[in-house]
Amino acid sequence: MILVKGGVTTAIGFHASGVKAGIKKSGNKDLALLYSEVPAIAAASFTKNRFQASPVKISKIHLKNKLHQAIVVNSGNANCANGKKGDKDALLMASVTAAALGLDKKEVLVASTGIIGKYLPVNKIKNNIPALLRGLSKDGVGFAQSIMTTDTRKKELAVKIKLGRSTVTIGGACKGVGMLHPDMLLERHATMLCFITTDCSISRKLLNDSLGEAIEDSFNMVSVDGDMSTNDSCFVLANGLAGNKKIVSKGKDYKIFTEALKYLAKELAKMLAEDGEGATKFIEIKVKGAGNAAEAKSVARKVSTSNLLKCAIFGGDPNWGRVAAAAGASGVDFDPDKTDIYLGDVLVLSNGASVKGHDTKRTAKYFRQKEVHITLNLKAGKAEARAWTCDFSKEYVEINSEYST
């Protein structure tokens, strides 16, 4: 696997664009289109939130169709909590895009992100579909920017793998820096938005399985604020243009493909944490020695969502007691008296007891770095998990105290 500079248009046959439709008050780009030259198969994963945004509902219906060729996305408005009108508006976004591209509406998927509870300015969207089509290009300029909300930078990445003699490309772009605590279920219910494209030839069932494996250890392990969105969505389109022997079983090619997809998803997830609203630091929580994978994830996830710990890291204060308290609140039944905690490589808690005379100057210095790694060893088994987050700054509060006004 090699990492290449790229994004959603790096794989063969994918084109993208982004325009300013006037949905965002800022006047920045807010409408985007992703298009495959040939029909592609799709897999997707959506939020488990009971309040599901209208684009999530419509995309779920359209996913019943076997082939898809486009995804239309707006930022600046979540089109959520808008009742039947919201559903109609999401469907209209898809229909108008489909008509312009000469496709059936069910071949178009739809996604939105932004404020909840405001009706979508559908006319602005309709009026800008022609410009969106004209803008479609192989360099996909603007796509990754158009899907941003409070993101400070675009997030995209691509990898290339060899399957037999064919080179297969997988590329992706994502957004999401607040209301970020995805918990997604495959084809059921995710405002992280992620768009992945690949020219791999693979069966629909296996693409779905592969995405399922990839999101569990990536997007579902990243959190900025613990607030699960109504709009989280992760889409993969696979158009088969790489010409590889179609993947129809969980053999070697499936494994290579899935490893690459996992890598891509994990790197994109980390970019989300790095660019978290108001973030000044990137934090990785590693849990090892857990009884099983689910327990490892629960503990890592719980520690990564501790407001107190995240404030301490913002302030460069190595207050690791908050790591212990958060782990203990995870609901996982581990033995505190066996637990070790490391800040970087400094052991601060050993078998449940504070390590006397540990180097507090070193931990204080470590906590002032841009990247903080915290490790817990539960000594109950061999399972491991990692969760990613960012520190909790005054700027986070500022950003989110004036979002709608």
Add this chain to the structure above:
Amino acid sequence: MILVKGGVTTAIGFHASGVKAGIKKSGNKDLALLYSEVPAIAAASFTKNRFQASPVKISKIHLKNKLHQAIVVNSGNANCANGKKGDKDALLMASVTAAALGLDKKEVLVASTGIIGKYLPVNKIKNNIPALLRGLSKDGVGFAQSIMTTDTRKKELAVKIKLGRSTVTIGGACKGVGMLHPDMLLERHATMLCFITTDCSISRKLLNDSLGEAIEDSFNMVSVDGDMSTNDSCFVLANGLAGNKKIVSKGKDYKIFTEALKYLAKELAKMLAEDGEGATKFIEIKVKGAGNAAEAKSVARKVSTSNLLKCAIFGGDPNWGRVAAAAGASGVDFDPDKTDIYLGDVLVLSNGASVKGHDTKRTAKYFRQKEVHITLNLKAGKAEARAWTCDFSKEYVEINSEYST
């Protein structure tokens, strides 16, 4: 029931004191004692956190004793994550206090609050037990102050009820403004600390049941930051000195007593939210029309812990979409398309759809008030619940970015 000015020493036979033992860097009072003239029965509830502070472990052991006469408490140090040494230190606090009072160590309960992972300065505590005893008085000066950490004010309250011809008093004091998200289990596992005293004559079993009923709708429904402490503890001592006919069944007297205890616990819980770290506003989330009480509580609790909503309220931004998103993330299976949301008395979401033309000037004005009430109606049944929290300010981040240093 009448509300009276008072606290832990208002009930007959209770004395209290508080001194400066030098545990806190600030030099404020940090060691407190609560004492009953005669042996009392005790009921208690502790945190569910897997990391349990040493005083919690020791108090649990001592609760097996049938009678108790004192509770010794320190602030400034949680005595948690200190291994066997921590357990020994907590036991020593109880033993030294017991010896000075002429009691058995098992008649003394113990509680701590403060930083996790630092060893308790036991000599400072030992040396100040005599002063603590000398300070014992009927006005209990200093008790409520001595248990404070980042609290800005003491929290105490008392009520009087009539049981037959006897007047029974219940009084309480509590602390806790951060790492505050109690989830307590009776006699099992709660850094909210709460001390309640009563001169009621009641059986141990019924005191326990009554406390169980009281904490569910009070302390277990308050959250400042979603971080569950290792030290949360709620104690009730009942010494029987009111001379009422002993409560031995769940009849009329039990109901009157329990209603009063519930009221006291609820009012103390609200004081915790009002004085939350960095709080500028008090927030009440009311859920009605839920399928059952557990679901009502889950939704109310989840909304009350939304960082995004709490930042919006700090900024006076009526961004109610965050209420919907948080409710939907509660894990409760309600119908979003039937859900109503009110900000104060303004209906903003009706049957899952944003109410067009609702008075946004009024909601913006409402969100600038010191007290914000948000109501959700799920229209699934008749169950109701209330949860309390405070807004999320830059000051919260400031307080918690420099706690240990």
